[in-house]
Amino acid sequence: MKPETLNFFDKVYEVARQIPYGRVTSYGSIANYLGAKRSSRMVGYAMNCSHGKDVPAHRVVNRIGLLTGKHHFEGTNLMQQLLESEGIIIIDNQIQEFESVFWDPSLSSKAQ
Template identity: 75%
Template sequence: MKPETLSFFEKVYEVTRKIPYGKVTSYGAIAKYLGAAKSARIVGYAMNASHNKDVPAHRVVNRKGLLTGKHHFDGTNLMQQLLENEGVVVIENQIQHLEAIYWDPAKELK
């Protein structure tokens, strides 16, 4: 990968590490916070590459609260299990009460 891509991934990881326990955010919110609003897919690529980097990638979902990245986790339902361990309710790959647990980096990080 190009060095600028790796540095963007590292910025994504820095933001992702700040998502509080029991909260979730979206790929798009991270991209927007980093000044690359149309790069939600690249944030997804960063999440896919984040294994073994101490990044809580399970806390990043799509804008509707769907666990779209779940197939990148080991095990059948690991992403859901990790979220449920934090008190997040997931039914049929959908976060319940998304608005109550949604963390927006643009509002939370100054």
């Protein structure tokens, strides 16, 4: 399937699959990368619908590193457990040293 024929959710999933292990990005960064700057909420909806699509949705958080999507994962702390298993430190549902683990798709040649 050509990239221009993919729907928005599929484009979001394509970008999310590029997030490196041990790194995170934000809903807004994905939206901005896709040229839909004001569509961070739609990126969130896409993450909510990503179950069974081999998308590392646990690596997508809000713009300040809060695990705002954690209630969409099975179990009470699955999102946090997945991130912690990748070496990310979380305290009170917030990623610590967020800037050091943040991945910006617009700065990565891999997200093409």
